[in-house]
Amino acid sequence: MSNLTRRRKLEHIDIVVKENVEPTATTLLESIVLCHNASPDLDFNEIDTSIEFLGKRINAPIMIEAMTGGHPDTATINKALAEIAEEIGIPIGVGSQRAAIEDKSLEYTFSIVREKAQSIPVIANIGGAQIVKGYTAKELLKAISMVKADAIAIHLNPAQEVFQPEGDKNFSKLVDLVSVLVDELPVPVIIKETGNGLLGRVARMYAEIGVEYFDVSGLGGTNWVIIEGIRSSNPVIKDLSKEFSTWGIPTAIAIIDVLYQVPSATIIASGGIRTSLDVSKAIALGANIVGIAGPIIKLLLTKGKDEVKKYINKLVTGLKISMFLTSSKKPYDLWCKQLVISNNVEEWLKSLDIDVREYMELRCLRRKQLISG
Numbered sequence: 001m002s003n004l005t006r007r008r009k010l011e012h013i014d015i016v017v018k019e020n021v022e023p024t025a026t027t028l029l030e031s032i033v034l035c036h037n038a039s040p041d042l043d044f045n046e047i048d049t050s051i052e053f054l055g056k057r058i059n060a061p062i063m064i065e066a067m068t069g070g071h072p073d074t075a076t077i078n079k080a081l082a083e084i085a086e087e088i089g090i091p092i093g094v095g096s097q098r099a100a101i102e103d104k105s106l107e108y109t110f111s112i113v114r115e116k117a118q119s120i121p122v123i124a125n126i127g128g129a130q131i132v133k134g135y136t137a138k139e140l141l142k143a144i145s146m147v148k149a150d151a152i153a154i155h156l157n158p159a160q161e162v163f164q165p166e167g168d169k170n171f172s173k174l175v176d177l178v179s180v181l182v183d184e185l186p187v188p189v190i191i192k193e194t195g196n197g198l199l200g201r202v203a204r205m206y207a208e209i210g211v212e213y214f215d216v217s218g219l220g221g222t223n224w225v226i227i228e229g230i231r232s233s234n235p236v237i238k239d240l241s242k243e244f245s246t247w248g249i250p251t252a253i254a255i256i257d258v259l260y261q262v263p264s265a266t267i268i269a270s271g272g273i274r275t276s277l278d279v280s281k282a283i284a285l286g287a288n289i290v291g292i293a294g295p296i297i298k299l300l301l302t303k304g305k306d307e308v309k310k311y312i313n314k315l316v317t318g319l320k321i322s323m324f325l326t327s328s329k330k331p332y333d334l335w336c337k338q339l340v341i342s343n344n345v346e347e348w349l350k351s352l353d354i355d356v357r358e359y360m361e362l363r364c365l366r367r368k369q370l371i372s373g
């Protein structure tokens with residue numbers, strides 16, 4: 001791993017913290033309304049936000065998304081994030097582990113996460129482009145054991161790579177390569193986007209080779225086309241990055257489409273999840289859990305650990321309020337509650353050939369299957 005690649009990690013964090021890296025396009029969660037229930041059949045104090053995820057009980061359906069590691073300066077960030085996740089009792093992902101796979105001396109920048117977060121799910125991370133370049137089960141097993149991972153995310157970031165001068169721009173035959181890995185790895189594989197969104201048909205290709213977990217990481221939050229545009233000194237790339245800054249599948253659409261195409265999928269909804277209403281709407285659309293990256297690292301580096309804890313705890317309180325006002329005792333009760341879908345979302349669903357009634361039934365069926373299973 002070159003110094004340039006290592007330094008890039010710090011540059012990325014610096015840009016995320018200091019600049020506006022979100023597109024004008026939104027997640028479209030604002031076009032989803034949860035219907036108010038004037039007579040909830042429960043006591044607010046009975047509401048239980050805990051769920052089972054990757055074989056472990058967690059306190060809320062919220063996770064800290066994959067972000068960092070791989071440069072000595074990132075170890076303190078990962079340590080703080082892991083302590084927060086362990087204290088609140090929610091999962092955490094680490095950033096791409098390529099740096100430590102290629103240079104053992106950097107392993108501690110990732111392994112600190114498992115040291116500080118013993119009881120919660122930890123998710124390893126590797127780029128799909130690295131698999132095309134030759135990573136096999138051997139490298140992925142290294143990444144898994146480095147953090148004693150409960151799952152490994154394979155991230156798909158073609159929009160970022162194509163805007164990065166030094167980017168890996170070959171993603172060919174990745175599905176075939178992943179199909180071998182799914183059988184060889186001891187933990188589940190998560191197919192994960194990084195902010196441009198997973199389409200249901202893409203998820204289905206991976207579901208057909210045995211992948212069950214999908215992190216949709218949709219459009220509307222941290223945007224790597226914008227970040228690479230800021231980093232670039234090439235005026236053509238800068239201009240094109242502006243043009244492509246709204247490219248992608250909005251998070252709300254990605255959740256619906258992945259569920260519609262792969263009804264059995266476990267869905268992580270990330271990309272622009274910012275408020276407690278984003279959390280409850282994403283879960284109500286059918287996600288099992290939501291993930292947040294940008295705001296967490298921004299808060300950590302500008303205001304400190306306590307503010308991150310306060311932010312996540314506020315999301316949990318807000319989720320509880322939505323659950324109360326929809327008469328949902330547990331998060332997945334939201335899957336059967338009435339939703340209003342309006343504006344552009346309807347247009348997207350029409351174009352993607354999604355039958356809304358069938359989608360609503362699939363969503364509720366998931367809860368029934370979960371309860372009976």
Ligand SMILES: Cc1cc2nc3c(=O)[nH]c(=O)nc-3n(C[C@H](O)[C@H](O)[C@H](O)COP(=O)(O)O)c2cc1C
Nearest residue numbers: 065066067095096155217221222271272292293294
């Ligand atoms: C500083 C930073 C670094 C990231 N690094 C990775 C990474 O190494 N691997 C990955 O899968 N996703 C990475 N992501 C993407 C996030 O995991 C997430 O999918 C995306 O930022 C959307 O969530 P957000 O809008 O809440 O930030 C990174 C995000 C940020 C902000």
